[in-house]
Amino acid sequence: MNSALPPPRDIVLIGGGHTHALVLRSWGMRPVPGVRLTLINPGPTAPYSGMLPGLIAGHYTRDALEIDLVPLARHAGAALVIGRAEGIDRAARLIHVPGHPPIRYDLASIDIGITSDLPGLPGFADHAVPAKPLGAFANRWEDFVARTAAGEAVPRVAVIGAGVAGVEIALAARHRLAVAGQAPEITLIDAADTVVRDVRAGARAALMDQIAAQGVTLCTGAGVAKVTAGDVRLASGRTIPTGLVIGAAGARPQGWLTRTGLYLTDGFVTVDRHLRSVNDPHIFAVGDCAHLSHAPRPKAGVYAVREAPVLLANLRAAATGGRLRAYRPQKDYLKLISMGGKRAAADRFSWRLEGALVWRWKDHIDRKFMRQFKDLPQIRLD
Incomplete structure (x- = not known):
């Protein structure tokens, strides 16, 4: 007697931000059977924000801070849709991307970052x-x-x-x-x-x-x-x-989020301790575009990076009926701040720490982060 297999579940990642990039890397090592993964991003690469001052200063080439999403998606077994999402039909569970047919989802996660645009300023x-x-x-x-x-x-x-x-x-x-x-x-x-x-x-x-x-x-x-x-x-x-x-004045949310019907806080998607939208359990949000209702934090890449294992675990759990994991952000973190030339300042405690050694420290951390997307691990088959 043949038993019907359950239909595949569709998980769609909207945006190639730091959290989603790390989720794709880990997913490829241990994919979930019966789950189809799709990534939507405006381009085939996603920039790493930590190295932007170094790019401006001329210390890095553009390639050095771009995460190549094509091999990363291939590694994760994900379909890559090049385009900018502009809406979500939550009733039909469809994501709208200009130039593409609506993309169906069972679960979706939003990681689209922010803008520092000043739309109210004339000119x-x-x-x-x-x-x-x-x-x-x-x-x-x-x-x-x-x-x-x-x-x-x-x-x-x-x-x-x-x-x-x-x-x-x-x-x-x-x-x-x-x-x-x-x-x-x-x-x-x-x-x-x-x-x-x-x-x-x-x-x-x-x-x-x-x-x-x-x-x-x-x-x-x-x-x-x-x-x-x-x-x-x-x-x-x-x-x-x-x-x-x-x-460079402040962090502003992407405007199309206001049309989704998701609960927002100052325009950012309000999520619970599981990184899920507080009014739609089928949608998660991470990185700068999310507001942590249980533990508000400033917009910073360190939180996006540390959300990745929690989002990964919760996408797996939501797709398979498992138990969700809570995200507990740290209260403080180390800032390494570039100062033009190959010098940086550290902000963690009250004392003054700066110089070329701090810049080399920052450079090492940034390059190490980027290397993990170039040296992709092998897929586990067990």
Whole structure:
């Protein structure tokens, strides 16, 4: 007597962020029988955010920080759909990607990152570039560097937002243009009176000293009124001439999430301790696009990386009827902050720790993270 096999279950990963990349790597070592895996991503690669300041500074090539999703998906036995998801029909369990038929799912996970776009700022969309998503920004930056070298653009950069990300970008941009023989003019703009507020005193002192030593102009207490093709205009009436304007002010969610009907917190998908949407058990969310309702945390790559084993376990459990695992994020973490040249500052305790050795430490961690996607392990057949 023949018994019918259960139909395959479809798991769809929306976005090739750090968490999903790690899930694919582990899934390939031990796939779940009867489960079909699909990855949706705007391109065949996904950038690793930790190495972006090094790319801006010229320490890394673009290839060094791109996770190649094609061999990774093949390793996991996953179908790869190149396109940007723009909607989820939760009633029919379909994901909509322009140019593709609707993609069915039994379980889905969202890992699409954030944007640092400033949609409410006049002129920003036409004359500036957000630092995130990283892929589009990296393209725009390399084009700007090439145009300054050819004398087609002035080596002036204005960075809106003087948190850690903005400071890293400003110092890296200054280093790259100076090494290329330019005389860069870099301006950091922030509406607050105090900058790099999200690090301890030792790291902040190191960063402030570098801002001064490298001649980066710090413009605080300055609201931006408008961005034009050649300058940034402040609410005070001051005008800052620039060849490139970069937005690094805060983390903003992808807009299409508002149309999913998922519960959101400030636009981010609200998830429970199992990384599941609080109002749809068929959808998970991880990385910067998720809000941890049980333990809110700042947006940082370290949480995305450490969510990976929990998401993997829970996708397996949800597909096979197993027990879900709780994600308990750490309360604090080590920040290694690039300072333009091959120097970095460490932010973990109150003391000041900086220099070339800290940069080599950061470089080792970043390269080790990327190596695991190039040296894929063998599939287990037992």
